[in-house]
């Protein structure tokens with residue numbers, strides 16, 4: 001697809017509003033999605049207050065209200081947890097820097113897993129779950145935002161190759177999970193194999209694909225891509 005330098009990846013500060021541009025495609029849709037989150041929290045709040053005022057004194061209603069309050073609080077806690085999980089990426093201030101920070105964080109989890117004991121299956125399983133969680137959020141940000149933009153900017157083949165790497169990585173993590181679950185041997189060798197696949201993939205991203213993409217974006221597009229990616233991360237964090 002031809003490179004359209006007027007395209008934007010978010011609606012926040014878009015100066016383009018023509019149909020078919022990312023200003024109206026990614027941008028408006030995403031902005032609406034964010035407003036929907038806020039609206040949902042508001043709706044839970046008003047529903048709870050309305051019932052409370054209308055049927056005070058009824059024990060069943062009181063129990064429902066308590067339940068609704070708990071549910072609302074649960075959503076707030078969930079939003080807080082999501083925000084906390086996305087915070088280091090957001091704080092990096094740039095999509096590429098954010099992804100590099102996540103690569104470094106994943107390396108630490110790989111290192112910790114490599115130090116884990118063959119005897120402590122439970123702890124190893126928990127650590128593996130943390131790595132799967134971190135990589136899955138990271139990969140969704142790349143697959144649903146960054147690789148799509150990469151393809152739009154004329155690097156579809158590269159994006160496809162990186163997508164295929166993600167599938168292999170998922171498969172490797174799944175095999176590790178099965179080794180832990182079935183308490184089989186061979187964890188260290190498999191982990192080393194998965195780690196090497198991860199490092200090779202990250203090298204391609206950090207040294208080739210992403211610098212090329214970054215160089216092709218305007219400052220405004222970089223900002224929009226950064227926002228778009230962070231929102232995707234927040235959704236799945």
Ligand SMILES: [Fe+2]
Nearest residue numbers: 139142162205
């Ligand atoms: Fe990736």
Ligand SMILES: [Fe+2]
Nearest residue numbers: 099138142205
């Ligand atoms: Fe990555």
